Amino acid sequence: MLYNTSPDTAFTPTTQIDPLGYGKVAIVTGCGSGIGLATAQLLLAHQFRVCGLDAREFDYNLLRVEDHGRFHFTQGDLTRPGACEEGVRVCVAAFGARVDVLVNVAGVMDGFASADSVTDEVWDRVLAVNLTVPVRMMRGVIPFMTGVAGGRDGVIVNVASTAGVSGAVAGVAYTASKHGLIGATKNVAWRFRNEGIRCNAVLPGAVESSIGKTIAGGLDEVGFEQVKPVHALQARPTDGAPIITAMEVAKTIVFLISDQARTINGVSLPVDKAWGVV
Numbered sequence: 001m002l003y004n005t006s007p008d009t010a011f012t013p014t015t016q017i018d019p020l021g022y023g024k025v026a027i028v029t030g031c032g033s034g035i036g037l038a039t040a041q042l043l044l045a046h047q048f049r050v051c052g053l054d055a056r057e058f059d060y061n062l063l064r065v066e067d068h069g070r071f072h073f074t075q076g077d078l079t080r081p082g083a084c085e086e087g088v089r090v091c092v093a094a095f096g097a098r099v100d101v102l103v104n105v106a107g108v109m110d111g112f113a114s115a116d117s118v119t120d121e122v123w124d125r126v127l128a129v130n131l132t133v134p135v136r137m138m139r140g141v142i143p144f145m146t147g148v149a150g151g152r153d154g155v156i157v158n159v160a161s162t163a164g165v166s167g168a169v170a171g172v173a174y175t176a177s178k179h180g181l182i183g184a185t186k187n188v189a190w191r192f193r194n195e196g197i198r199c200n201a202v203l204p205g206a207v208e209s210s211i212g213k214t215i216a217g218g219l220d221e222v223g224f225e226q227v228k229p230v231h232a233l234q235a236r237p238t239d240g241a242p243i244i245t246a247m248e249v250a251k252t253i254v255f256l257i258s259d260q261a262r263t264i265n266g267v268s269l270p271v272d273k274a275w276g277v278v
């Protein structure tokens with residue numbers, strides 16, 4: 001019996017060890033806010049040791065004090081040459097030569113510019129953060145998951161978007177970056193399926209985070225006018241706010257990491273309350 005399930009006694013787990021994360025190491029990019037922060041909080045609650053990477057400062061008040069010892073934060077722009085590799089190196093130095101989980105969350109929006117107006121600067125930045133960084137992070141951790149660097153099995157979750165399968169919810173750069181990330185996810189899933197690595201993507205709809213609130217707040221760009229009716233289909237009717245929380249996305253990520261999802265590999269899982277079926 002896993003637990004004492006008698007209704008007459010207090011619910012007592014037989015062990016205080018959480019098998020999901022105990023002794024395991026996870027890297028989370030974009031851990032400073034929104035979905036990345038919620039993912040780091042949830043993984044820590046499951047007793048993972050977590051290496052968080054983000055360009056912004058990290059507010060330790062957002063973590064439970066008892067989790068501080070299992071959290072290691074590195075600040076830096078991951079698009080800098082060598083930054084992703086350095087993030088993995090720092091993690092290995094902090095927690096040893098194993099990486100069990102990578103969650104690629106860091107991402108930026110594109111201001112909804114379409115193909116007739118997107119600037120080179122926006123295109124390069126959005127593709128760099130949303131596609132190049134996740135691929136470099138996967139390249140960095142795979143040796144620690146396959147045994148090349150003494151590792152074992154591993155799980156990767158890439159945070160794509162509804163924009164990874166739809167052309168009607170974002171600008172051209174963001175849409176292309178998230179479509180590309182799904183392609184990379186499938187390629188890694190197939191290539192490493194026999195080496196103990198699973199790689200999946202989640203496709204959140206509009207999430208209550210800084211990105212989601214910016215969208216809900218309305219944008220001036222001509223491109224946004226084109227996607228506005230599609231966004232309205234998912235917004236809260238009263239005030240147009242996003243209806244999915246960052247923690248709801250984090251829970252789906254943790255499900256994909258868990259053993260419950262051990263046969264799920266290479267999928268792109270919508271987290272959008274049916275928005276994606278439109």
Ligand SMILES: NC(=O)c1ccc[n+]([C@@H]2O[C@H](COP(=O)([O-])OP(=O)(O)OC[C@H]3O[C@@H](n4cnc5c(N)ncnc54)[C@H](O)[C@@H]3O)[C@@H](O)[C@H]2O)c1
Pocket residue numbers: 029030031032033034035036053054055056076077078079105106107108109129159160161162203204205206207208209210211212213242246
């Ligand atoms: N919010 C939404 O509605 C929504 C919907 C679908 C997908 N997503 C995706 O979810 C992910 C997280 O977004 P969020 O909503 O939590 O936004 P957010 O802005 O709250 O978090 C993104 C984090 O990534 C970090 N980051 C950005 N560029 C970076 C860089 N170059 N190096 C290191 N860190 C960097 C930011 O500092 C920030 O902390 C993104 O990939 C986004 O595309 C968001």
